Amino acid sequence: MNFMRFAQQQSFWIALFVGVASGSIGPFIILRRMALVGDALSHVALPGIGLALIYHFDPFYGVISFLGAAALLIFWLENRSEIPADAIVGLLFTASLAIGILMIPNDDIIESLFGAFPVLGTGFLLAILSSAAALTILCVVFAKRFLFLIVSPDLARVSGLGRGYELALLLIFAMIVALGIKLVGTLLMGALTIIPASIAKNVAPSMRAYVILSALLGGVISVAGASIASAFRFLPGPSIVLLGAAVFLISIPLRRR
Amino acid sequence: MSEDTILTVENLSVTLDGTCVLSDLTFSVKQGEALAVIGPNGAGKTVLFRALLRLLPSDGVIRWRPGTKVGYVPQRFSVERSTPVTALEFFLLISPRFWRPAAADLRQVEGELARMGLDSSILRKRLGELSGGQTQRLLIAWALIQQPDVLLLDEPTAGVDATFEETVYALIHRVQTERNKTVLLISHDLSVVYKYAQNVLCLNKSIVCQGPPLDVLKQDTLARIYGEPGYYTHKEHPQ
Numbered sequence: 001m002n003f004m005r006f007a008q009q010q011s012f013w014i015a016l017f018v019g020v021a022s023g024s025i026g027p028f029i030i031l032r033r034m035a036l037v038g039d040a041l042s043h044v045a046l047p048g049i050g051l052a053l054i055y056h057f058d059p060f061y062g063v064i065s066f067l068g069a070a071a072l073l074i075f076w077l078e079n080r081s082e083i084p085a086d087a088i089v090g091l092l093f094t095a096s097l098a099i100g101i102l103m104i105p106n107d108d109i110i111e112s113l114f115g116a117f118p119v120l121g122t123g124f125l126l127a128i129l130s131s132a133a134a135l136t137i138l139c140v141v142f143a144k145r146f147l148f149l150i151v152s153p154d155l156a157r158v159s160g161l162g163r164g165y166e167l168a169l170l171l172i173f174a175m176i177v178a179l180g181i182k183l184v185g186t187l188l189m190g191a192l193t194i195i196p197a198s199i200a201k202n203v204a205p206s207m208r209a210y211v212i213l214s215a216l217l218g219g220v221i222s223v224a225g226a227s228i229a230s231a232f233r234f235l236p237g238p239s240i241v242l243l244g245a246a247v248f249l250i251s252i253p254l255r256r257r
Numbered sequence: 258m259s260e261d262t263i264l265t266v267e268n269l270s271v272t273l274d275g276t277c278v279l280s281d282l283t284f285s286v287k288q289g290e291a292l293a294v295i296g297p298n299g300a301g302k303t304v305l306f307r308a309l310l311r312l313l314p315s316d317g318v319i320r321w322r323p324g325t326k327v328g329y330v331p332q333r334f335s336v337e338r339s340t341p342v343t344a345l346e347f348f349l350l351i352s353p354r355f356w357r358p359a360a361a362d363l364r365q366v367e368g369e370l371a372r373m374g375l376d377s378s379i380l381r382k383r384l385g386e387l388s389g390g391q392t393q394r395l396l397i398a399w400a401l402i403q404q405p406d407v408l409l410l411d412e413p414t415a416g417v418d419a420t421f422e423e424t425v426y427a428l429i430h431r432v433q434t435e436r437n438k439t440v441l442l443i444s445h446d447l448s449v450v451y452k453y454a455q456n457v458l459c460l461n462k463s464i465v466c467q468g469p470p471l472d473v474l475k476q477d478t479l480a481r482i483y484g485e486p487g488y489y490t491h492k493e494h495p496q
Contacts, residue, residue, distance in 0.1 A: 143355065151342055154331055156350075205343075206345075207341050
């Protein structure tokens with residue numbers, strides 16, 4: 001029982017910090033019209049988990065390297081107008097899901113796909129929490145530049161903003177997804193970055209309010225979802241995502257014209 | 258480069274997707290000058306501006322006087338209606354205080370908007386909710402507030418209603434003369450070109466002609482640029 005409580009407490013903090021981080025990056029992913037890409041990006045982590053399980057290293061490192069590579073690939077594709085980026089991204093992401101499924105032993109599949117209440121060493125837990133906090137701060141600090149590149153890439157470049165910030169956005173996004181994958185799972189973690197931002201977009205009067213509201217919603221929804229999951233012994237990933245989807249439905253009538 | 262030259266372009270060519278869009282342009286712009294770029298659709302006017310701003314790769318020489326600050330008003334600018342970026346936040350993009358703007362910043366923005374005939378209440382509106390004309394005026398105010406040395410205006414009155422069009426040009430002209438700014442302007446409106454530009458660059462992939470409007474804009478050159486003799490000639494002769 002003590003063990004369960006410990007796991008729940010850890011999950012509470014991970015849900016809070018990773019939820020807030022997901023909510024902070026989400027608005028920029030949504031406004032860049034990358035909702036679907038963002039949603040599916042987390043699938044790429046699955047072969048990383050597979051390799052980790054086969055070669056006995058911590059899945060987190062497999063996850064972060066595969067997601068980082070996927071972010072670089074998206075950035076590279078975005079610069080090439082002659083390649084149909086959406087088709088390639090769609091194909092590649094589903095293919096990695098398929099490869100991952102074949103690589104991962106049956107006992108671990110559900111947990112990899114839909115998340116679990118992780119039990120981590122204190123050091124690792126603190127590393128996850130502080131990384132999530134640092135990434136949230138980066139989102140706030142870079143918000144102006146990310147937004148500038150979204151509103152008008154031309155004017156942003158004339159004002160001296162380089163494409164490096166577009167890469168930074170994708171890498172921050174990939175890292176946040178990586179941090180949440182243990183709890184939420186590879187199938188659903190992408191959704192956690194998209195859902196709070198989609199809800200907040202319906203009601204936010206300004207961009208600054210949008211980012212703050214999305215971050216708060218991200219924290220609240222993942223903590224509440226994880227609590228529901230632990231109370232009813234559900235998987236945390238689906239509980240968080242379903243709760244988020246329900247809040248999204250409620251927010252639709254509140255939409256600003 | 259002579260002392261008062263702010264921009265020198267030599268043998269500028271732009272090739273996009275294997276097609277040559279601009280070929281071998283050579284011209285220069287003096288500080289305080291208003292240069293109008295005219296030419297038919299597809300002549301490469303916007304491409305020229307984008308090349309000058311280094312938004313497009315180009316061959317040849319583009320030399321701005323060192324330290325020149327360039328302001329740009331693009332022809333096309335649209336933000337989705339549902340994007341929650343307010344007009345105020347659009348100005349905050351160029352302020353060091355995005356999250357907590359200072360009262361002085363706000364006053365400056367409101368002042369610049371008032372000069373463009375915009376009420377400060379639009380600052381709370383989303384960018385996507387503004388009309389075409391409002392957006393255009395906002396973009397000009399946005400460019401001016403940054404105190405550029407050179408203004409690049411790509412069809413600055415597209416979508417602005419006729420009564421206000423004159424005001425926009427008069428304002429740009431005032432900025433140019435009072436603050437000794439350089440203005441590069443793409444316009445279809447030859448009466449504007451006659452009135453406000455000291456020099457004209459007629460473009461149709463390459464330079465067809467250049468010089469002061471009265472010397473350059475003759476019936477036969479216009480026919481050569483636009484291929485429709487007489488269609489674009491001006492009715493009133495400026496004094």
